[in-house]
Amino acid sequence: MTVTQPVFDAIVLAGGRARRLAGADKPAASVGGRRLIDIALDAVAGARSVVVVGPDRRLPAQVLTAREEPPYSGPVAAIAAGLAALDAAGRTDVPVVVLASDLPEATAGQVAELLRALDEDGSPAVFASDEGGHAQYLLGAWTSRALAAVRAAAPGASVRSLLPAGAVFRAIAGTADVDTPADLDHARRRAAVGPDPIAARAIVRSALPPLPAVVKAADHTAGTVLAAPLRAAEPFPPFDASAMDGFAVAGPGPWRLVDAPRAAGHTDTAALTDGQAARIATGAALPTGADRALRHEETVLDGDRLTETSTGRDDTRRAGSAWPAGAALAPAGYDADAAVRSVARAARVLELTVRGPVRARLHTSGDEVVADCSGAQPLPYGTIADAASGPVTALLHDTGVETTAGGHLADTVDAFRAALTAPADLIVVIGATGHGVADHLRAALAAEDAELLVDGIRLRPGGSLLVARMPSGTVLLGLGGNPLAAVAGTAVLVPAITDALLGRAPRPPELLDLTASDELRMPTRWRVLPVEPDGAGAWVATAGRGTGHLASAIGHRGLALIPPTESAAGVQRLS
Numbered sequence: 158m159t160v161t162q163p164v165f166d167a168i169v170l171a172g173g174r175a176r177r178l179a180g181a182d183k184p185a186a187s188v189g190g191r192r193l194i195d196i197a198l199d200a201v202a203g204a205r206s207v208v209v210v211g212p213d214r215r216l217p218a219q220v221l222t223a224r225e226e227p228p229y230s231g232p233v234a235a236i237a238a239g240l241a242a243l244d245a246a247g248r249t250d251v252p253v254v255v256l257a258s259d260l261p262e263a264t265a266g267q268v269a270e271l272l273r274a275l276d277e278d279g280s281p282a283v284f285a286s287d288e289g290g291h292a293q294y295l296l297g298a299w300t301s302r303a304l305a306a307v308r309a310a311a312p313g314a315s316v317r318s319l320l321p322a323g324a325v326f327r328a329i330a331g332t333a334d335v336d337t338p339a340d341l342d343h344a345r346r347r348a349a350v351g352p353d354p355i356a357a358r359a360i361v362r363s364a365l366p367p368l369p370a371v372v373k374a375a376d377h378t379a380g381t382v383l384a385a386p387l388r389a390a391e392p393f394p395p396f397d398a399s400a401m402d403g404f405a406v407a408g409p410g411p412w413r414l415v416d417a418p419r420a421a422g423h424t425d426t427a428a429l430t431d432g433q434a435a436r437i438a439t440g441a442a443l444p445t446g447a448d449r450a451l452r453h454e455e456t457v458l459d460g461d462r463l464t465e466t467s468t469g470r471d472d473t474r475r476a477g478s479a480w481p482a483g484a485a486l487a488p489a490g491y492d493a494d495a496a497v498r499s500v501a502r503a504a505r506v507l508e509l510t511v512r513g514p515v516r517a518r519l520h521t522s523g524d525e526v527v528a529d530c531s532g533a534q535p536l537p538y539g540t541i542a543d544a545a546s547g548p549v550t551a552l553l554h555d556t557g558v559e560t561t562a563g564g565h566l567a568d569t570v571d572a573f574r575a576a577l578t579a580p581a582d583l584i585v586v587i588g589a590t591g592h593g594v595a596d597h598l599r600a601a602l603a604a605e606d607a608e609l610l611v612d613g614i615r616l617r618p619g620g621s622l623l624v625a626r627m628p629s630g631t632v633l634l635g636l637g638g639n640p641l642a643a644v645a646g647t648a649v650l651v652p653a654i655t656d657a658l659l660g661r662a663p664r665p666p667e668l669l670d671l672t673a674s675d676e677l678r679m680p681t682r683w684r685v686l687p688v689e690p691d692g693a694g695a696w697v698a699t700a701g702r703g704t705g706h707l708a709s710a711i712g713h714r715g716l717a718l719i720p721p722t723e724s725a726a727g728v729q730r731l732s
């Protein structure tokens with residue numbers, strides 16, 4: 158966990174009789190090669206102190222242990238026993254994460270999100286809820302104030318009955334628990350194919366630290382995110398200006414029109430005295446002595462005598478009326494986009510503190526792929542043209558990533574190692590993510606001591622992707638070589654990678670109304686398909702014609718991420 162997060166303690170509930178699992182020791186059951194208890198402990202690895210409540214079992218030495226009294230008397234008694242152990246260790250002053258050890262997809266990212274929400278909302282407790290809105294009370298972060306009720310509770314009370322007023326629920330992916338043998342099977346099958354795209358994004362967001370903040374000329378911040386708020390150097394407007402073509406007037410009317418018209422951008426006209434008016438253009442500074450501006454539509458000019466037809470109308474845009482000097486105009490975490498650059502100019506802010514842009518290098522790979530095939534000569538038998546780097550480059554560019562072509566990698570470990578160690582914020586490799594004889598990316602990652610963050614996701618196509626972090630901090634995204642797979646992987650994960658690297662504030666997904674989406678869903682996998690508006694507010698998706706080419710994307714304006722039938726989540730627009 159490299160992102161700073163608040164200090165917290167944790168209570169892991171590892172008792173319970175697992176009646177529906179025929180009394181098996183549920184926390185000792187393994188999913189994806191880890192015991193459920195270890196999955197829970199990994200999720201709270203960032204805690205100051207951890208108490209495991211339950212029967213004796215093999216645990217890391219630094220973990221405190223406790224047992225509820227009497228044994229098997231339920232989660233409230235178990236949480237109370239955990240609290241007593243924390244109290245005895247003098248740990249009473251920070252939030253406590255309480256989680257069950259039957260959550261096969263629990264991650265440090267989920268815990269970080271709960272703590273972040275607790276901190277942001279100032280609520281007494283934050284709990285996870287699944288995509289269907291069902292609360293998961295045994296994955297929550299509690300303030301010490303909220304835990305007072307648990308300490309005082311009757312044994313046998315439900316956790317739910319002890320929820321503090323103002324408790325918040327946060328939709329978090331991957332919070333299903335394991336109660337039955339079927340749940341365990343399901344969890345094991347899911348673990349074998351990796352996390353779903355939403356969980357993979359959460360892993361990436363919580364594991365990748367932001368790039369360092371830099372100061373840049375405000376006009377040259379395309380692809381960057383504010384690392385400090387944009388504050389006005391000057392008020393806006395900077396002077397009292399007429400907002401309309403009309404007259405500047407001094408004192409009460411009627412007025413006598415003087416021949417001193419005030420054009421925008423000029424300030425060389427004489428001052429007005431009470432009873433005088435002068436023509437003024439939109440955007441011109443009010444002349445000295447004028448009180449206000451009036452649009453000509455609401456005046457009558459009779460000879461040189463001016464009267465108003467409305468009462469007291471003021472068409473002056475007053476200095477500082479949009480913002481005063483020093484005003485916060487955009488918070489850190491927002492894109493330094495064209496609107497931010499425009500406001501920075503208006504507020505006379507010449508430099509911005511930002512992160513980014515993300516600098517990526519894109520490589521193709523595979524000895525059968527011919528990267529430079531622009532000539533007319535026939536390709537040798539057994540080789541094909543690179544058809545993936547073009548659309549991947551375009552998507553990276555749309556996501557604000559500055560991309561350079563890194564060239565083609567021969568199918569040797571050394572070629573991959575050289576590519577992985579050359580400097581970049583992000584290295585994207587198309588192909589070689591598999592376990593085949595010609596796939597050397599994994600061997601190169603292992604040789605360079607990379608940390609594998611994501612190894613395959615539940616996505617079709619594109620699920621064979623990899624995300625890793627090199628010891629240098631460079632992020633590696635390995636994409637399935639088929640062009641549609643490479644595009645799908647890019648569209649699903651690159652925004653999460655750039656969010657993390659740029660410290661971008663989380664944004665809600667853009668949801669699509671997809672016609673007949675059920676037919677296009679798979680039972681457990683998420684899909685990426687090309688989509689096009691139907692002209693009546695909804696979108697239609699086109700099922701693939703294989704992933705080896707992009708023919709199904711022709712004539713489509715976007716790509717959509719379509720959840721599996723098992724999921725209540727909505728269809729997200731990706732590009």
Ligand SMILES: Nc1nc2c(c(=O)[nH]1)N[C@H]1C(S)=C(S)[C@@H](COP(=O)(O)OP(=O)(O)OC[C@H]3O[C@@H](n4cnc5c(N)ncnc54)[C@H](O)[C@@H]3O)O[C@H]1N2
Pocket residue numbers: 521522523525526541542543544545546587588589590591592593596618619621636637638639640642705
């Ligand atoms: N035993 C298994 N084999 C494969 C599986 C599997 O689950 N079990 N999954 C298949 C799928 S789906 C994909 S996608 C690929 C992913 O593997 P790699 O990332 O190692 O990709 P490659 O083997 O290098 O290439 C796959 C395919 O794409 C063609 N390709 C590669 N680069 C380009 C390019 N720049 N332009 C056009 N086409 C490209 C390449 O020739 C291969 O045909 O693994 C499958 N195998």
Ligand code: MOO
Pocket residue numbers: 616617618619620621637639641642643704
């Ligand atoms: O997942 Mo492959 O990534 O379907 O073409």
